[in-house]
Amino acid sequence: MSELPVRTERLVVRRFAAGDVTAFAAYRSDPEVARYQGWDAPVPEAAARRLVAGFAAAEEGKPGWFQYAVERDGVLIGDVGICWAGNRMQAEAGFTIAAAHQGNGYASEAARCVLDRVFAAGVRRVSAECDARNTASARLLERLGFGLEGHRRRHTWLKGEWTDDLLFGLLAEDWRGATAGPSIFACRPNLLVANLVASLGFYADVLGFEVGWRWSDRQARFLTDDEPPEPGTALVARDNVQVMLTQVAGAHPTRLHLDVHTAAQVDRLFREWSGRGAAIAEPPFVRPWGMYEMRLADPDGTVLRVSSPAP
Structure with a gap:
């Protein structure tokens, strides 16, 4: 030792x-x-x-x-x-x-x-x-x-x-x-959300991301004049993934693909997030293109696809 x-x-x-x-x-x-x-x-x-x-x-x-x-x-x-x-x-x-x-x-x-x-x-x-x-x-x-x-x-x-x-x-x-590798390792999007408070609640409380920071000073943010000064933008992170959330009026659903090393890790995230109340749209199974994938949606309708190579 x-x-x-x-x-x-x-x-x-x-x-x-x-x-x-x-x-x-x-x-x-x-x-x-x-x-x-x-x-x-x-x-x-x-x-x-x-x-x-x-x-x-x-x-x-x-x-x-x-x-x-x-x-x-x-x-x-x-x-x-x-x-x-x-x-x-x-x-x-x-x-x-x-x-x-x-x-x-x-x-x-x-x-x-x-x-x-x-x-x-x-x-x-x-x-x-x-x-x-x-x-x-x-x-x-x-x-x-x-x-x-x-x-x-x-x-x-x-x-x-x-x-x-x-x-x-x-x-x-x-x-x-x-610990052979981080569960999630390849994603750095900036998601546009209608309500930052609700989105932070989902990513932090349900998916287990940690809140890194929140910007409330307009001079410190890369936002246009028609975007709200409060609450503005926040960063959440888990493993090696960082996701920025920026509040903008209206709906802006997109897709978020989270890459995971193994099927066992996909299953572990499925159990963890299901246990916290996440609404899983599709549980993990092998897709026709050979990936083991589950899908869920955040409060803004963004589809999260969590996948690994098939076992």
């Missing part, structure tokens, strides 16, 4: 250190961050100091929990935990990101880094679970490739109430297949 720290595109994944106590106590004391977690907020500084000292002294890869500190621009913003089983072939994962840094893709970026290390070390399966109400965590696990394996009703007594648990699992072979 390579030495820590590891640098990703935007983050540093490293060991905990004594200087992390204040930041650690702050984000774990946030009631919203702690809502679905096993600890109670606030976390006293003395308790945070003991926890951080234990994290810093732990040995990565040994049975039990190892906590990875997640740093952005020199600031601790969260942590990813891995509980190694005694056989070192199975593990359990968990993650926490400070509220101020959520919604930027940091959790998935840090988790991918950690999962790469875990599977490279010979782990065959990683499990995870979350409160059934914690839809953000469930969606993150789906984006990472975890499959939903169970729903335990009224299983956990937590903070004065019985809660439902969602159970997820990820196998090493699925991880290698999912």
